[in-house]
Amino acid sequence: MRFRPLASLSVAAAAVLLIAGCSASTPDATETTSEAPVSGCESQLKSGAESDSIEVAGDFAAEPSVTIPDGFAPAGLERSTVIEGDGDAIGQNEVLEANFTLIDVATGEVQLETLSSDPDGMDTLVNPQQIFGAALECARVGTRTVSVFPDGALGEGSAAFVLVADALAKLPVRASGAEVAPVDGMPTVELSDDGAPTITIPEGEAPTEVKLENLIQGDGDTVAPGDQVIVQYTGVKYSDGSVFDSSWDRGAPTQFGTDGVVDGFRQALEGQQVGSQVVVVIPPAFGYGADATSELQNETLVFVVDILGVQHAAAA
Structure with missing residues (x-):
């Protein structure tokens, strides 16, 4: 079946990421850590100096406090782990409930914040060709990550963004009622x-x-x-x-x-x-x-x- 392409600047538009695909409460955190992927699963986004430089404070599943360095201008796609979860592994093409906070690097303004709009978590298809899926692919439930996306990553003319993502729970991949x-x-x-x-x-x-x-x-x-x-x-x-x-x-x-x-x-x-x-x-x-x-x-x-x-x- 053919579907019309997503066009509006919305959750759907923010999900677009131009990269090739492959395949409870936790302590407060103020510093990012190196990525520790699930065994046998390789995330498309790797940790690096730019994602490690973003400071994210606050409890898991609560509103994060994000500090972006002055003059920050990411050159590549990176992801670091802020809080390491110990729940189920999150693989490609699974369905996830998660919280997301998307911040414009240039202005520091929050462009998307799902904690208030979807308190139980926004439903997300874990697809490495979308920023929401890429932010949590190969992590575990209970994990918080911070990802950075340079100018143009969300399409021609798009600004650089920082994305904080909390993996809340996995959902069934078949009807479950x-x-x-x-x-x-x-x-x-x-x-x-x-x-x-x-x-x-x-x-x-x-x-x-x-x-x-x-x-x-x-x-x-x-x-x-x-x-x-x-x-x-x-x-x-x-x-x-x-x-x-x-x-x-x-x-x-x-x-x-x-x-x-x-x-x-x-x-x-x-x-x-x-x-x-x-x-x-x-x-x-x-x-x-x-x-x-x-x-x-x-x-x-x-x-x-x-x-x-x-x-x-x-x-x-």
Whole structure:
């Protein structure tokens, strides 16, 4: 499935990082320490003199006090550990609740602060090609890091930034709520041991309106219009049941805005709670019917979507 690119200067825009990908309470801290990555996991960001020079004080999971040296102008991407956690290891493509404070180096102003907007932590996909994911990849839950990004790291003309990140907890990478009885006449879904769905199309004509059902009802945050969602999904054609797109097949969740997908898919997301699994049937008029360039223009589509996390548009 194709999604429109993220464009607004928001949480989503701040997440962009132009680097290649690879793969409780703790004591107060005033000095950074060298990076101690999880065994077998190599962070794209390494500690260095520039990240070590940023002083970060305050308790874990509380508002940090950040001191940036006078005339600070980072030349590269670096990350140092401020507080060393001892929780679960954080690997690539996992989903994390974390706190973030993003500071403009030139002005010292806080550009983004999630502790007040998302007190329980902002949901984050650990992807080394995004600054939020790169800030905590290969750390452990309970860790606080400080990362530095030079001019242009967030796109042409962007200012240099310092990012303080607290890793609060890992979230499931499949729907995790209460099972709901399936609706008669809807496609049936069987799940593999890892949660990947196999979808069987019912007999009869495809519906002409969007049809929705929950197979799992989550109890997390509710997805609002314009939010960024972290999901696993599989899409099949109603006509023959063949898979045309699947994050499960790619081996990783994905993230996008509810305003960046076809209307039927948007309907399946907005108003749902994190932890839910949704089945949606999307006729062409609510899918790609208006896109003459799409091979799916005349197809009714079926998606099974696991909603793993949400970043609220209001946090921007």
